[in-house]
Amino acid sequence: MGSIIFISIICLILIVLGVAISKYKCYWLISGYNTQSKEEKARVDIEKVAKHMGRMCYLISFIIFIGAIVSDYFEISIIPFVIILIIIIFGYLIYLQRFDHNKKSKAEIIVMIVIGFITFSILIITFSFGNEPNDLIIKDEAIVIDGSYGTTLKRKDIKSIELVDDIPEIGIRSNGYSDGGVIKKGDFKLKSGEKVKLYIQSNKGPYIKISTIHFDVYINYKDVSLTKQSFNNLK
Numbered sequence: 001m002g003s004i005i006f007i008s009i010i011c012l013i014l015i016v017l018g019v020a021i022s023k024y025k026c027y028w029l030i031s032g033y034n035t036q037s038k039e040e041k042a043r044v045d046i047e048k049v050a051k052h053m054g055r056m057c058y059l060i061s062f063i064i065f066i067g068a069i070v071s072d073y074f075e076i077s078i079i080p081f082v083i084i085l086i087i088i089i090f091g092y093l094i095y096l097q098r099f100d101h102n103k104k105s106k107a108e109i110i111v112m113i114v115i116g117f118i119t120f121s122i123l124i125i126t127f128s129f130g131n132e133p134n135d136l137i138i139k140d141e142a143i144v145i146d147g148s149y150g151t152t153l154k155r156k157d158i159k160s161i162e163l164v165d166d167i168p169e170i171g172i173r174s175n176g177y178s179d180g181g182v183i184k185k186g187d188f189k190l191k192s193g194e195k196v197k198l199y200i201q202s203n204k205g206p207y208i209k210i211s212t213i214h215f216d217v218y219i220n221y222k223d224v225s226l227t228k229q230s231f232n233n234l235k
Helices: 001-021 038-043 048-074 079-098 108-129 223-232
Strands: 135-138 142-146 149-154 158-166 170-178 186-192 195-202 206-212 216-220
Touching: 001 048, 001 206, 135 223, 158 223, 170 195, 170 216, 206 223
Parallel strands: 195 216
Antiparallel strands: 135 142, 142 149, 158 206, 170 186, 186 195, 206 216
């Protein structure tokens, strides 16, 4: 609920910005235009720019809110909504260039395209690696959770290994990865304040719970049979 309230505040701020720019002519809020000279500003159709900037703010606000609701209440990743946001933002930025009649060099256009491509590529690569499930490697002296944000659990530090149907309510991510919906990896804090390591691929149980002298670890996979098989291998 707290995250939804936070997202709602962000969406409200975006709507206020959209209204301020498009309705109340607060053009100084438009990045780039506010640093142009008078001559450069005169060659910009600022009313059309402001109108579309307002629409962009409303659309971004809507997508963020819908994405937050869907990812919070359903087992759906927020990744598609993030990709849509990036496409919309860069699409609008390119479209708005038609209302700026100041001559632009080819270098400026190329830089904008390259930045957009790099941003999009980094995001896709990050999410691709982050969404890969972690492998369990069982050794005589340790259990290795291989993959991103993996860890090694020494046998002498393990107190118990059990299969549970639920996990405690998760608070915040301290050093890890989350796709905004289901997948969670790395260090998290529970609402109770307890530190845990999560390697979660599904919001539905069962979960493998490994209790150590330092922290608890929760692991599961989208395939329930794989979770149960991994648990049997650990016993």
